[in-house]
Structures are given as C-alpha cells and as structure tokens.
Amino acid sequence: MKSNSKKQIEGYKDHIKEIEVFRKYGVERTLEKGQVLDGINALHPKSIDLKVSRVIKETLTTSTLRLVSKNGYLPPFQAGQYINLFMEINGIRTSRPYSISSAPNQTGYYDVTVRRVKDGFVSPYLIDQIQVGNSLSSTSPTGNFYYNPLFHGKDLVFLAGGSGITPFMSMIREVTDRGLDRQIHLIYGSRKEDDIVFHEELADRSSYADQIKLSHVISEPSPEYSGAKGFITKESIQELAGDIAQKTFYICGPPEMSTFVSKALQDLAVPGRRTRKEIFGPPVNITQQPGWPETVKSKDQFEIILNGGKAIKAAAGEPLMNSLERSGVVIPATCRSGECSLCRTKVLKGKVYQPQGVKLRKSDQKYNYIHPCMAYPIEDLELLV
Amino acid sequence: MTDYDAIVIGAGNGGLTASLTMAKAGLKTLLLERHNIPGGCATSFIRGRFEFEVALHQLSGIGTVDFPGPLIKTFSDLDVLDDIEFVEMKNLYRVVYPGKMDLVLKADRAESIKTLQEHFPNDADQIARFYDFVWEYCNQWIHVVLMKDAEASAQKYPVFFKYALKSMQEVLNEYFTDPLLLSAIGMYYAYLGLPPRLSPFGEFALVLWGYTEFKPWHIKGGSQALSNALLNKFLEHGGTVRFNCSAIKINVQDETVTGVITEDGDEVSTKRIISNAGTYNTYIDLIDSEQVPSQKYKELAGKSVGVSGFTIFIGFDEEPDKLGIREATNFLTMDADANKAYDYSKTLLPAKNMLFTCYDVDDPQFSPVGCCQGALICLAYGEPWLKVPPARYFERKYEFARHMLTILYKVFPKCENHIEEIEVATPLTHMRYLGHPGGAIYGFDHLGKDTDFFIEKASPIKGLFHAGAWMGSGGFQPTLMSGASAGRALIKSLKN
Numbered sequence: 001m002k003s004n005s006k007k008q009i010e011g012y013k014d015h016i017k018e019i020e021v022f023r024k025y026g027v028e029r030t031l032e033k034g035q036v037l038d039g040i041n042a043l044h045p046k047s048i049d050l051k052v053s054r055v056i057k058e059t060l061t062t063s064t065l066r067l068v069s070k071n072g073y074l075p076p077f078q079a080g081q082y083i084n085l086f087m088e089i090n091g092i093r094t095s096r097p098y099s100i101s102s103a104p105n106q107t108g109y110y111d112v113t114v115r116r117v118k119d120g121f122v123s124p125y126l127i128d129q130i131q132v133g134n135s136l137s138s139t140s141p142t143g144n145f146y147y148n149p150l151f152h153g154k155d156l157v158f159l160a161g162g163s164g165i166t167p168f169m170s171m172i173r174e175v176t177d178r179g180l181d182r183q184i185h186l187i188y189g190s191r192k193e194d195d196i197v198f199h200e201e202l203a204d205r206s207s208y209a210d211q212i213k214l215s216h217v218i219s220e221p222s223p224e225y226s227g228a229k230g231f232i233t234k235e236s237i238q239e240l241a242g243d244i245a246q247k248t249f250y251i252c253g254p255p256e257m258s259t260f261v262s263k264a265l266q267d268l269a270v271p272g273r274r275t276r277k278e279i280f281g282p283p284v285n286i287t288q289q290p291g292w293p294e295t296v297k298s299k300d301q302f303e304i305i306l307n308g309g310k311a312i313k314a315a316a317g318e319p320l321m322n323s324l325e326r327s328g329v330v331i332p333a334t335c336r337s338g339e340c341s342l343c344r345t346k347v348l349k350g351k352v353y354q355p356q357g358v359k360l361r362k363s364d365q366k367y368n369y370i371h372p373c374m375a376y377p378i379e380d381l382e383l384l385v
Numbered sequence: 386m387t388d389y390d391a392i393v394i395g396a397g398n399g400g401l402t403a404s405l406t407m408a409k410a411g412l413k414t415l416l417l418e419r420h421n422i423p424g425g426c427a428t429s430f431i432r433g434r435f436e437f438e439v440a441l442h443q444l445s446g447i448g449t450v451d452f453p454g455p456l457i458k459t460f461s462d463l464d465v466l467d468d469i470e471f472v473e474m475k476n477l478y479r480v481v482y483p484g485k486m487d488l489v490l491k492a493d494r495a496e497s498i499k500t501l502q503e504h505f506p507n508d509a510d511q512i513a514r515f516y517d518f519v520w521e522y523c524n525q526w527i528h529v530v531l532m533k534d535a536e537a538s539a540q541k542y543p544v545f546f547k548y549a550l551k552s553m554q555e556v557l558n559e560y561f562t563d564p565l566l567l568s569a570i571g572m573y574y575a576y577l578g579l580p581p582r583l584s585p586f587g588e589f590a591l592v593l594w595g596y597t598e599f600k601p602w603h604i605k606g607g608s609q610a611l612s613n614a615l616l617n618k619f620l621e622h623g624g625t626v627r628f629n630c631s632a633i634k635i636n637v638q639d640e641t642v643t644g645v646i647t648e649d650g651d652e653v654s655t656k657r658i659i660s661n662a663g664t665y666n667t668y669i670d671l672i673d674s675e676q677v678p679s680q681k682y683k684e685l686a687g688k689s690v691g692v693s694g695f696t697i698f699i700g701f702d703e704e705p706d707k708l709g710i711r712e713a714t715n716f717l718t719m720d721a722d723a724n725k726a727y728d729y730s731k732t733l734l735p736a737k738n739m740l741f742t743c744y745d746v747d748d749p750q751f752s753p754v755g756c757c758q759g760a761l762i763c764l765a766y767g768e769p770w771l772k773v774p775p776a777r778y779f780e781r782k783y784e785f786a787r788h789m790l791t792i793l794y795k796v797f798p799k800c801e802n803h804i805e806e807i808e809v810a811t812p813l814t815h816m817r818y819l820g821h822p823g824g825a826i827y828g829f830d831h832l833g834k835d836t837d838f839f840i841e842k843a844s845p846i847k848g849l850f851h852a853g854a855w856m857g858s859g860g861f862q863p864t865l866m867s868g869a870s871a872g873r874a875l876i877k878s879l880k881n
C-alpha cells in the first residue's frame with residue numbers, strides 16, 4: 001500500500017505513536033545475544049564433554065563408567081533414557097548408545113553400564129581401555145523408553161534381558177530413592193547367576209521398598225540354582241506376574257530377546273498400548289530377518305558411491321553406518337537403532353534392506369531416504385551424504 | 386567469484402520456497418538447516434506406529450477447483466503441485482464448552498450463519514449482518530491491498546479504512562454481547578496467537594473469510610510431505626542442502642553480506658542471503674552488532690517475542706468414530722472469555738482453551754489401520770517455561786499435560802482407554818527444534834502495530850533478505866508465500 005493511502009486508515013497515527021513508545025521502552029536486544037542457545041543448552045545441549053570419574057566392575061563381563069561433565073553441568077533426563085557416546089578407536093570415529101543406569105534424581109554424574117559383546121567393536125574398548133580420567137563425549141540424554149505418567153498407570157512389569165537391565169536400574173533407583181507411588185515387578189533374564197548385573201543392589205532395594213518385586217530367570221543355571229529357569233516365556237510371565245489385566249509391560253534387551261518376549265506378550269493378549277520396548281542395537285544376524293533377500297550373503301561386498309565421487313566398499317551383513325565410519329565418513333547419529341532419524345540419508349541409486357522397526361517417515365520413504373544405522377546394502381549404492 | 390549465488394539459512398516453509406524459487410531460476414543455491422530434516426515447524430516425527438504431525442492443523446489458501454486459492458499459484462509456480470496431494474477438511478471447526486455450548490461450523494458461509502442462528506436465535510440478525518460485514522471488509526481488502534488500487538481511499542473503501550486497525554474485540558462488541566456467541570465466532574483468534582482484545586480485526590476477518598471461502602485443507606502424508614516435496618524439487622534443480630548444519634554467523638562488511646560461517650567452521654562466500662532463521666536470531670545472534678545500524682535494534686526493541694504452543698501428540702489404538710471423534714478440528718473451551726484464556730498462556734496455570742485435531746477424520750489413512758492420532762494444543766509462551774528449573778522440567782510438563790487431558794476426556798471420554806502413544810512438546814521443545822526465542826511459532830506477537838502496514842521489509846544490510854514468520858505473519862500460507870517472494874526479490878536484485 002502507498003504510504004499516503006495507509007495514513008487514511010483509522011488509528012494509523014495512534015499506531016505509529018505506539019510503535020515509538022514501544023521502541024523507546026523496549027528491550028535492549030543486543031544484550032540478548034546467546035540467550036536462545038543458553039536456553040536450549042540447559043535441557044538439550046548438542047553434545048556434552050564428559051570425563052570418566054570412576055569405573056565399577058559389576059560382573060565378569062560388565063562395567064559401569066561413571067561420567068561427569070567437564071563444564072560441571074549435566075542436563076536432566078527421564079529414567080530409561082540413553083546417551084550416545086562418541087569415541088575414536090584405532091582411527092575410526094564411531095558411537096554407541098548406552099542407557100543411563102544411574103537415577104535421574106541427581107545429575108552430578110551419569111552412569112552407563114556396558115556389557116562386553118562378543119566380537120564387538122566398542123563395548124570391549126569401553127571395558128578394557130577406558131580408565132578413570134579419560135574423556136568421552138556424548139549427545140544429551142534422549143529416547144522414548146521412560147515412564148509416562150499420563151498413560152502408563154501405576155502397575156508396571158519390567159522384562160529385562162542381560163544388559164537390558166540398565167534403563168530399569170535407573171527407574172528402580174528413582175522410584176525407591178524418591179518413594180514414588182508405583183508398583184514395579186522386575187523379571188530379569190540372565191544367562192548364569194554370576195551374569196546378573198546389580199544383583200546385590202536389586203536384592204537390597206526390593207527388600208526394603210514395597211514398590212519393588214524381583215524375579216530372576218536363568219537360562220544356563222548352575223546345579224545349585226533353585227529359582228526360575230529358562231528364558232522369559234509366556235508361561236513364566238503368566239506365572240510370575242499374575243493378573244496382567246491392568247499392567248504395563250516394558251521390554252528391554254538384545255533384539256532377539258525383545259522379539260521373543262514381545263511375541264509372548266502378544267500371546268497373552270497384552271495390547272500394544274501396554275507394551276513399551278527398547279531394543280539394544282541391530283540384530284546380530286541380519287540375514288535371518290524376515291524379508292532378507294536369499295541371494296545376498298552376509299559377507300557380500302557392494303560398492304557405495306558418495307555424492308557422485310568417492311567410492312567405498314560395504315558388507316551386506318553390517319549396518320551401512322558402520323561401513324561408512326570405517327571409511328572415515330561419519331554421519332550424525334543418536335540412537336543407532338533406526339528410530340531417531342538423525343542419520344537420515346538419501347539414496348540416489350540402488351537398494352538397501354531395512355529390518356522391521358526402522359522408523360521411516362512416509363514421505364522419507366517416498367523420496368528414498370534411509371536410516372543408515374539400520375540399513376544394509378543389498379546392491380551397489382549411490383548416496384547423498 | 387563467490388561459492389554460491391545465494392545462501393538460504395533455515396529450511397522452514399519460507400526457506401524452502403525461497404531456495405526452490407532461486408534454484409529454479411538457475412541460481413547456485415546453498416540451503417543450510419540446523420535440524421536433520423526440512424520443514425521447521427512443517428514436520429513430523431515417529432513414535433511407535435504413529436507418524437505425528439507437528440504443526441499443520443488446517444492449511445489455508447488452497448481453495449477449490451472453481452475457486453483456487455493463492456497458495457495454488459505459489460505451488461504451481463514452483464512446479465510442485467503434482468507432488469502434493471491435498472485433503473479437504475469438511476468443517477471449519479466444532480466448538481465445545483462442556484455443558485454450555487456445542488456446535489459445528491461448516492466451511493460455508495450460509496451454513497455457518499444458519500448454525501449460529503440456530504444456537505443463538507436472539508442474535509440471528511446480527512449474525513447475518515456480521516458475516517456480511519466481514520465479507521465486505523475482505524472484499525475491500527482485496528482491492529486495496531491485493532490488487533493495489535491506485536485510487537484507494539477512505540471514501541472509496543470505507544469499511545477497510547475504518548476497520549483494518551481496530552481490535553477484533555471492538556468490532557465483535559459492535560455486534561454481539563452473548564459471551565458464548567463471542568467465543569464461538571471468535572475461536573480463530575487462536576490462529577493469530579493473540580486474543581480478541583489484541584488481535585487486529587483485519588487479520589481476524591481474513592482468517593475467518595479465508596478458511597470459509599478457500600476451505601481448510603490438509604496434506605497426504607502431513608506437512609512433512611510438503612516439505613520433502615519442496616526440498617526434492619530443489620535438489621532436482623541442482624540445489625545443495627546441508628542438514629545438521631547451523632549457520633552460526635553471517636559475515637558482513639560495510640553493511641554488505643559477504644558470506645556465512647557454519648557450525649562446522651566452514652566459511653562459505655556469497656553476496657546474497659535469505660534468512661529463514663527469523664529477524665530476531667539474524668540480527669541478534671548471527672550478525673555482529675557493529676555491522677547493524679542501531680535503528681534495526683530499536684525496531685526489534687519495540688516488538689515482543691510471540692506465542693509458542695504446548696502440544697500433546699496422542700496415538701489411539703482405535704478409529705475416530707469409535708472414540709466419538711466426528712470432527713477433525715475441535716476447539717475445547719473452559720472459559721468463554723478468550724482474553725482471559727490468553728492471559729493463562731503467559732503462565733503455567735492449567736490451560737482454558739485448546740484445540741484438538743484428529744487428522745484421521747478427513748484422511749482415514751493418516752494413521753495405521755484401526756488407529757488415529759490427535760494433537761491437543763494450546764497457546765503457550767516460552768517465558769514461564771524458561772523459568773522452570775531444568776530438574777523440574779519433566780514434572781511441570783506432565784502436570785500441565787494432565788490438566789489438558791482431563792478436559793479432553795470430559796469431551797471425549799472414550800479416548801482415555803485407547804492411548805497407545807503420547808508425546809508432549811512444550812515451548813522449549815519448539816525452541817530446541819526451531820532455534821527461535823521462546824519457541825515462537827508465529828514469529829513476533831502480531832498486534833496492530835506489527836501488521837504489514839508498518840513493517841519495513843527491506844534489510845539495512847545489502848544482500849540480506851528475510852523469509853518466514855518473523856517478517857510478516859506466521860502460519861503456513863503466509864510463510865510459504867513469503868519465501869517465494871523473497872526469492873523473487875533476490876533474483877530481481879541481481880539484475881539491478
């Protein structure tokens with residue numbers, strides 16, 4: 001609008017005056033430089049510089065790293081959430097997510113409890129190489145596996161497999177430390193008795209806190225063992241958990257355990273809305289997943305061309321992200337389990353296999369985006385990274 | 386030689402249409418986005434089986450085949466019309482005040498009048514008169530503002546010149562006194578982010594008229610599908626995008642743009658930048674203040690950071706019909722006085738007015754088979770949330786959400802037992818994902834003094850342009866159009 005015609009709008013002059021007044025008494029904006037970022041960082045800093053302040057040997061195969069912040073501040077988290085830890089091993093920059101096992105009612109430190117994975121790349125490094133005083137960096141705490149008071153109710157059954165105890169430990173510590181009004185029944189599957197992580201502390205907390213009930217299930221028990229044996233099955237859940245009508249079930253453990261236990265809950269007719277899941281990493285053998293193309297073998301190598309230039313080799317049986325990292329290409333990552341979408345990458349040519357549970361948006365699928373942390377090459381590929 | 390002809394900071398609606406406009410015109414364009422996905426507000430995220438729509442409740446400006454809206458032209462110019470599928474939303478909205486009022490307005494002028502008259506027979510004449518008046522205002526607005534009638538004057542267009550800057554409240558009061566009627570007819574104040582006493586009537590009239598005439602629409606696949614379509618077209622035209630890559634500085638020399646520094650420390654040179662990061666961030670955080678004429682900071686001092694939202698995203702394991710949800714757009718109110726409800730948005734007191742949108746009502750494929758999703762949202766400022774100590778944040782968030790859910794269950798009792806997923810976003814969540822102060826979703830507050838009549842669009846920095854909510858109005862239609870127009874302005878500046 002032309003300015004002489006604008007001036008004819010009723011109230012125009014008053015508004016001009018108002019603007020002058022607001023400007024005169026307004027905020028000195030230059031003083032606000034950096035405030036938005038400070039606000040964001042109080043809850044969700046993009047990365048945290050950490051130092052190992054203690055290493056606690058939990059079992060033969062499992063250690064807890066106590067992590068403190070180099071700048072003295074750690075953002076709050078919800079019991080059950082994880083951080084993605086970044087490290088460089090033999091010149092390869094990579095990361096792995098670990099659930100925080102310490103309670104959220106203090107943020108002086110985050111504990112992560114790591115179990116050694118056979119032939120694993122990172123877990124042995126964290127257990128064998130990392131020492132008190134070493135530095136690591138991480139994302140801020142994230143993840144959706146936590147107690148949601150808006151619809152989970154107050155009667156919870158935790159189904160843990162092996163290292164899958166870690167998020168539950170944080171939840172149990174919080175509920176007992178703070179005396180929260182929540183009933184928790186932990187059904188914890190381990191291979192042997194001495195594989196049970198936090199064995200004593202769990203026994204201790206469940207002995208004094210009415211909120212916590214504890215059941216162990218051992219798959220390869222010693223002859224002396226007299227408790228529940230085998231895996232966590234439909235029958236053992238039914239027997240241990242009793243009336244399940246109003247209970248909310250949480251499952252956490254390796255992918256194989258999670259698949260098995262989810263099926264058991266389905267057989268027990270527990271609706272999806274009362275089942276929460278956290279899966280610890282990609283399946284051990286991807287070629288056995290439903291829909292994997294028969295003609296492709298785990299060791300098959302494919303050529304991956306990046307941005308029309310550099311080419312690398314990648315094995316079919318390994319997540320693309322790992323192959324990329326080994327070639328020095330680091331894609332942003334948080335969950336490394338196909339859920340968070342941080343790693344989303346466009347495929348220009350070729351096909352990948354993505355197991356069920358990879359959370360791709362509809363329109364990302366349409367435009368050929370994949371989550372490389374849970375995508376496996378089954379042809380030569382061209383990526384935009 | 387510079388690295389790029391133009392750099393766009395931010396891939397929100399405005400940034401996307403700006404980038405595409407330039408790439409299509411053959412400009413070597415770089416698009417920087419701090420998040421990992423295009424869209425800004427116009428995005429989605431996944432929990433369990435659900436892909437949750439973040440922002441788009443009702444898309445304006447689409448129109449019908451016979452009467453296409455302005456946004457159709459924008460999309461068609463950008464050559465993305467074939468890549469987007471629109472879904473018509475049957476009704477404007479339902480408004481429920483439990484025990485006091487419950488009515489549904491259709492996206493049709495005559496039907497709306499009829500419904501309101503049925504519910505408020507005593508005001509039947511006034512209702513009709515009010516609608517005539519709003520339509521007349523918009524008609525005059527078209528001539529004056531849109532078609533830029535060179536002879537526009539208060540004599541020729543009396544309604545426009547008299548009412549454009551009056552408050553919405555003032556005008557409503559001229560017609561109605563019944564608080565329920567005021568509430569029912571004025572509900573779209575929520576889309577302006579300010580209550581009737583502060584919203585300019587002109588803006589309100591355009592929203593009511595616009596949604597009624599051009600109908601509310603949604604998009605197959607949600608707003609993310611639109612963002613992805615725009616980005617894809619940008620890539621097809623040779624554009625370069627970098628995600629997870631904030632611009633942390635705009636280099637300026639002699640009040641002229643010279644380039645951008647990214648969070649990875651890369652320095653990229655260019656003579657033209659379109660910022661979709663908002664004028665607040667652009668001048669306060671991205672440019673050295675010595676390079677900015679002090680007048681700009683005075684201007685920013687006179688503005689207030691606008692409202693954000695508090696949203697509960699809910700996935701239900703049941704179809705809308707079985708949950709008693711029959712309308713997509715439901716305003717739930719616990720207080721007919723919108724002005725008071727608005728005051729609550731500056732506090733952590735339980736919200737009084739909220740909007741519950743269930744996308745599956747008009748698009749049964751929006752969620753997985755046998756499910757539906759709903760977004761329960763209220764206006765909320767960032768300020769009180771910024772004052773919550775981090776250690777208390779989660780607790781406060783659930784407490785606030787719980788109150789809103791109580792109201793939802795009052796209106797839709799069956800919902801309570803069919804919740805499969807819930808995610809809660811506060812103003813701080815929006816702040817985190819958008820990088821805007823207070824998590825503002827419509828840019829600055831949009832009072833009369835902040836309307837287009839008073840906005841100086843040109844930047845004092847040579848080579849710098851703006852797109853998005855902070856320079857003009859918030860909402861999908863305005864921001865999408867603002868980007869395209871910033872892109873055109875930049876192209877034009879190259880020719881001079």
Ligand SMILES: Cc1cc2nc3c(=O)[nH]c(=O)nc-3n(C[C@H](O)[C@H](O)[C@H](O)COP(=O)(O)OP(=O)(O)OC[C@H]3O[C@@H](n4cnc5c(N)ncnc54)[C@H](O)[C@@H]3O)c2cc1C
Binds near residue numbers: 123
């Ligand atoms: C949300 C989340 C939370 C988690 N929390 C915890 C936790 O609290 N504690 C914990 O201990 N773990 C946790 N994990 C698992 C953890 O992130 C790692 O996956 C785990 O430590 C194994 O990492 P790694 O590097 O040792 O093994 P990787 O090197 O990643 O190997 C994993 C498996 O793949 C196989 N493999 C390795 N290389 C190849 C190859 N080239 N081809 C084929 N197969 C190969 C290995 O044999 C092994 O079985 C969590 C995972 C997620 C997703």
Ligand SMILES: Cc1cc2nc3c(=O)[nH]c(=O)nc-3n(C[C@H](O)[C@H](O)[C@H](O)COP(=O)(O)OP(=O)(O)OC[C@H]3O[C@@H](n4cnc5c(N)ncnc54)[C@H](O)[C@@H]3O)c2cc1C
Binds near residue numbers: 420854858
């Ligand atoms: C919950 C909610 C509900 C809404 N409902 C509706 C509705 O029903 N109808 C409607 O029309 N509108 C609605 N809106 C408003 C509408 O979505 C927004 O006004 C509009 O999308 C804003 O677009 P924009 O172009 O200003 O960019 P924004 O969406 O604000 O995006 C800005 C982008 O810039 C990026 N960025 C910021 N700083 C930097 C930097 N330094 N470097 C790189 N990138 C940067 C951000 O990450 C972001 O992607 C809603 C919004 C929300 C959040």
Ligand code: FES
Binds near residue numbers: 341
């Ligand atoms: S890192 Fe989360 S989806 Fe790949």
